[in-house]
Amino acid sequence: MENLIGFVHFDKPNIKSNRVEGLVLKEKSSRLLRNKFIKIINSFKEYGGSPKQFIGRILEGPFFIPEEVSRESALAQVSILRGDEFPIPPNFYATIVIEIIGELFGSSIYSTSSRPSPQSKIVELGEDELNEILGLKQGNFLIGNLEGYPNVHIKFDSTKISVIPRNVGIFGTVGSGKTNTAQVLIEELAERETTPREKWAVIVLDVEGEYTEMNKPEKIEDKHLRKLKDIFGMVPKGLDDFQVLKLCYHESTIDTAEEITINIDQIDEYMLGEILQTTEPQSAALFTIIDRLKKYPKIEESDPDAIIPKTKKKSGYTLQDIIEEIDNHLKKQRTKKKDNDAEEDKGEEILVRAPVE
Template sequence: MGARAPSPSMHARDDVTPPLPEQEWRKSLEFGKQPKLSAAMDPELDNAVGFTHFDSTASHDDLITVLATREDLHLLSFQTLVRIKSKEDNRSYLGVVVRGPFAESDAISAGSTLAFGVVVQGKKLAYTFDYHGRVEVELLGEESGGELLPPDHRPRPRSPVFLLGVEESAVVLGMAGDLCLGTVSGHDRMEARFDSRDKSILPRHTGIIGTTGGGKSTTVATLIHRAQAAGIATIVFDLEGEYTHVDEPTDHAAMIETLEGRGQKAEGVKDLHIHHPTGRDSRNPGHDNLHGFSLNFSSLSPHVIAEILNLSEAQQERFHEAYDVTKLLLEDFEIFPRPRNEEDRQRMLDVDELTTGYPQMTLQHLLDVVSAYLYSLRSPSKRKGASEESTPRGPRLLSEFGRNVGRVMARVYAQSSKNEISWTALAGKLHQLRRLNIFDVDTAPGVDHEAMLTPGRVSVIDLSGTDSPQLNNLVIADILRGLQETQEARYQRASAGGEPVTPVLIILEEAHEFLSASRISQMPVLFEQVARIAKRGRKRWLGLVFVTQLPQHLPNEVLGLLNNFIIHKITDSSVISRMQRTVGSIDAGLWERVSQLAPGQAIASFSNFTRPLMVAVDPAPVKRLLVD
């Protein structure tokens, strides 16, 4: 037989609270006689917006639960700054709301059946439960003697919580400076600002990251406008031509409306110059300050060229053999160093081929030497005309080396080589490089780095017409090196004269195409050049901005160069996890919001900010071309 169900008399009913033992009952009476704080006893409590809750087993270090009344709930929004006065031990803390506000029922738990019924039957039932608010506050520090120190204690339970004013909140968060990025979420009247002339901020380098449509390009355009207004020389490597019209005001209706709401107006930048590789079109062909340019082969490091051309190990050996012979021939033909010219001689000794190329060397010089090697490796039967009368004296050389082919062949035979296959492959890649028609073009000058560094000038390097990642990377590598060397010289002159140096901001769009994780191991010299620019730039006021929609393709070595981040929406959880490990300054609560950010919203982490913040980036007042 089955067990008999217990009768109601066998046990107390579940909804009846059993009586307290006499000892516990007396304790509760004594507790009720204890004095309590009240607003009447402490008028300051009238301004409190909440009180700290008791800790539980789920509590975390530096996180405090604050409860607020239904009426005060709207005052505590995300990123609101508060002061907690722990009166029991006479300590004062500053904190920021990082979770919530949440509305919790006063009477029953939110998971109870009755709570579900009251909410679901809202159309039929007039009755509801009263509720209170709950937020989680992260402690920023303990106030002591006018300073904010790391907290060694926690506020006691029932400590009153007060709102900080906008001005005081801005000071606490480090929102000071002439360059405004946007507004801080949760503070409509607080702007996210930093000092454009502070060496510890922009020269510490910045990453602008997010998926397509998240607002990266608008952020870049806004940054260009604000940097130009601050007198910063701004250089933009523009792979799509998006920023070739930033000297015109935006004509985007939504942007104009939002600008008016912020008390701003649509306007273009001043002193825009557009640079494009010779033979390639610009997306703004009618611009008044349009400059075609070519590259000097002699300015590019041979190691960087070998990496960008993706030469195999055998091809690299042939390349450097030909490069060394070309240097000897330049001296033989009195091209460089010139005879009895001590300046040329010293310049030759100072050449660092990890940074730059060999002076006066052209791509055609190198091609002529490679042609001479190929000629030396061919058997007589493969040469044009096997007879003695028809056999040419040597290869057809197109540079100055053609004046004395015998001298060229003598150098080649003195540095004899084999492996015709790798020489042929190298010749093919060098001819491919020549067909780009970008090197040593007489009708197109090189880039004027000095002019680019004019205070307040915006220089857009328009690479939209190239359709060649190799050419883009060669242009970026060459101009970066030239800018770094020019800024170095300007810094030395400014320091000698006791004058400030012009700040420089270099924005690199689609940075993952220039320095991808898959290629970084194959391009160590190129990365070292970028790392050298980044390290020296911190002292020479040269700030780099890497913009990418594919941060997973950037190596940790590149991300490690960045100290400031503007992170727009990212939907890939694996990318978020990797970025979370890389950018340690952003707390988990903010990372949880990254996948839900609206266009224009971003998590901003700058070296002057007390903590990373969610911001609404200001709309761009300049015209930006939309790119599919």
């Protein structure tokens, strides 16, 4: 078997159920790359059937262990310490830790409650077979290539409801390429389709200003970017139909950003209460004010410079209208309290001036 890498080893104590250890000859150790996908063919057949097949991923290794002598032996240590005098070290082999992803049935992956037995064959997966198993070949959105497989391109099918319309998560450490992956996905969604009916409208809430220059092509200055250009054969290009918007009275990294606002009368009052984080009494007062503004719209002048100024009722209400209503309500409360205090003071003054019989 040309793609045979090695065999599954006996288990170590306390090894996890979804992991196995593999033994590999040193001549094949160069093919052991972390995150590489492999297939494991079980060493014995099921009752009346063929042996189980598993798909896994190389998680750790390769680790190199001497064969005839122990690692701590003088022969092993001297051959390494004096490598210029001992050009040929003792024979050694490699070990790897494989994470079991699932069980293979044809080209489909299913969860498994079993695991490979010792002496199961560890087989390298070809690019075509891996494409078929992972379902990466079919699609019209090109995202990139699978790590360790330059010729295995990752594609999404925009017509499948199980991919783009559902939740998509992009996870990684700092600097791993999360933003770049999101930008590629946005570009593919916005530009890949040819007809207006099939094109996607992509809205990005960009709080860091990382996506504001996607209408400009990427500068191919980095050596890694030049290599990617050669692999995919694509010329950098910015988005054609691209617009940057910003909220009123907020700054943007782009001078041409257009200001937008949200009409507060289009927001449900209960949702507005949640946004403002009002208490129950405050919410009741807010709803009363909104009902009053809906029932009695504000009056505004349409053209104050006209010979005969005309007034008209405003359609809807603004946040300023709500604030003014609150101020007016508070002002009335203060005036009422002041009048009540004045009445009390006047009554006390009458009592003081009343003659004593």
